[in-house]
Every structure is written in C-alpha cells, then in structure tokens.
Amino acid sequence: MTKHPLQGLYAITDSTLMPDTDNLLFQVEQALRGGARIIQYRDKSTDQTKRLQQALALVDLCNQYHRPLLINDDTELARACGAHGVHLGQSDGNISQAREYLGREAIIGSTCHSSLTLAQTACQQSADYVAFGAFFPSSTKPDATPAPITLLAEAGSTLPVPVVAIGGINMDNAGQVISAGADMIAVIHSLFACDDICARAGQFDSLFN
Ligand SMILES: Cc1ncc(COP(=O)(O)OP(=O)(O)O)c(N)n1
Numbered sequence: 001m002t003k004h005p006l007q008g009l010y011a012i013t014d015s016t017l018m019p020d021t022d023n024l025l026f027q028v029e030q031a032l033r034g035g036a037r038i039i040q041y042r043d044k045s046t047d048q049t050k051r052l053q054q055a056l057a058l059v060d061l062c063n064q065y066h067r068p069l070l071i072n073d074d075t076e077l078a079r080a081c082g083a084h085g086v087h088l089g090q091s092d093g094n095i096s097q098a099r100e101y102l103g104r105e106a107i108i109g110s111t112c113h114s115s116l117t118l119a120q121t122a123c124q125q126s127a128d129y130v131a132f133g134a135f136f137p138s139s140t141k142p143d144a145t146p147a148p149i150t151l152l153a154e155a156g157s158t159l160p161v162p163v164v165a166i167g168g169i170n171m172d173n174a175g176q177v178i179s180a181g182a183d184m185i186a187v188i189h190s191l192f193a194c195d196d197i198c199a200r201a202g203q204f205d206s207l208f209n
C-alpha cells in the first residue's frame, strides 16, 4: 500500500510544451504549488542522457513537495533516478516484472483503455491504479482509443484500486468524470498549455474537495 494518496490531479509532462529542463522544472513546480498530487514524466525522446538528467531533477523537486514522481514507459529509468514508480501501457512491459524490479513500495499504474478485463488483469499483477481513457478528444494524443464515461462507475464498484481518467480533460468536463467515479484526473494540455499553471492546478484540485 502506497503512503501517497492516489486521489486528485495527476499532472503529466509534455516535451513539446516544456522544451528545455528549466521550462520543465518551472512548469512542474507551478503544478505542484497549485495542488497536483502526482507527477508523471512523459518524454518519448531517445536522448537517454537528457531523460536521466530531467528525471533526477524532477525527483528532487517532487520530494521537496512530498509528491510522487512516476516515469512513463520506462521501468529502468524509474529505478535509475529513484522515482516513486512507473506508468505502463499495454506494450510497455509486464507489471509483475516491474514490481519485482522496483519493489513493494513502488507505485505502478496501468493503461487499460476502455477495458475492465485489462484492468482486472492489471490488478492481479499488482497495479496500484488503473487508467481509462480517452474520455474526450485529446489534442495531445488524437488517436487514443475512446472510452465511455459510464465505464467509471462500473470500474469504481468492481476494482480494488483507484481509477484514473485521462484524455482531453479540461475545466469544462473534469466534473463529469469525477462525478462518474474517477479518483484521479490525468491532464496534460489543459494544465500545461495554460498561462497560469498554478491557478489552473488549484482549480482542478478544488473539484475534489
Ligand atoms: C495516467 C496515464 N494514463 C494513461 C497513459 C497512457 O499510457 P500509454 O497507453 O502507454 O501511452 P503513452 O503515454 O506511453 O503514449 C499515461 N501515460 N498515463
């Protein structure tokens, strides 16, 4: 069981919106100050030196705010930088193996698209949370598989772990997925493309109170 509550705003970084490390750290700090509960480092580049350097800097920053940093896709990077965990998609590696590699305390999340069956399997393999989406059209990931909002109530009543909603979530629609049962909302564009990231994070956070 993780000591970090898995509820609230889950902020995911984006290398296009944060073109260099200073920018990345500034924007993530704004999100943390505003109330983001979890940060995910999502960088699809192949520059391993940059990825390690940025991940290490983010671990330091998140530790200052007592918030967990998860690494997208890459279990080895998660261990190398001392992150709190990893987020794995369906083609990003096996959850049980990641658990063995990262240990009991690590937070492991799993993308389950719109499938409760995938979510049940992820839970059996020790996932700490499952993510469903995309609930709304996403400019960050336009080809994401759509998911119906009705899935959230069923997920909440049948799964033993917290549920994340992702995909096109903004201030106009976040209330819908939270009312439908999402424990966390994972957001990229509507948070990090905003002029005042700290204020926007606070607005998302207040939806959970
Ligand atoms: C919280 C959260 N949910 C879903 C995803 C998507 O993961 P995946 O399907 O592996 O796609 P990429 O993000 O790797 O493009 C996520 N990253 N985080």
Ligand SMILES: Cc1nc(C(=O)O)sc1CCOP(=O)(O)O
Pocket: 111, 113, 132, 133, 134, 135, 137, 138, 139, 140, 141, 144, 145, 166, 167, 168, 169, 186, 187, 188, 189, 190
């Ligand atoms: C990374 C990702 N995964 C998705 C999924 O459906 O699994 S949607 C998505 C992009 C989320 O970014 P935004 O908040 O800008 O739409």
Ligand SMILES: [Mg+2]
Pocket: 072, 073, 087, 088, 089, 092
């Ligand atoms: Mg992935």
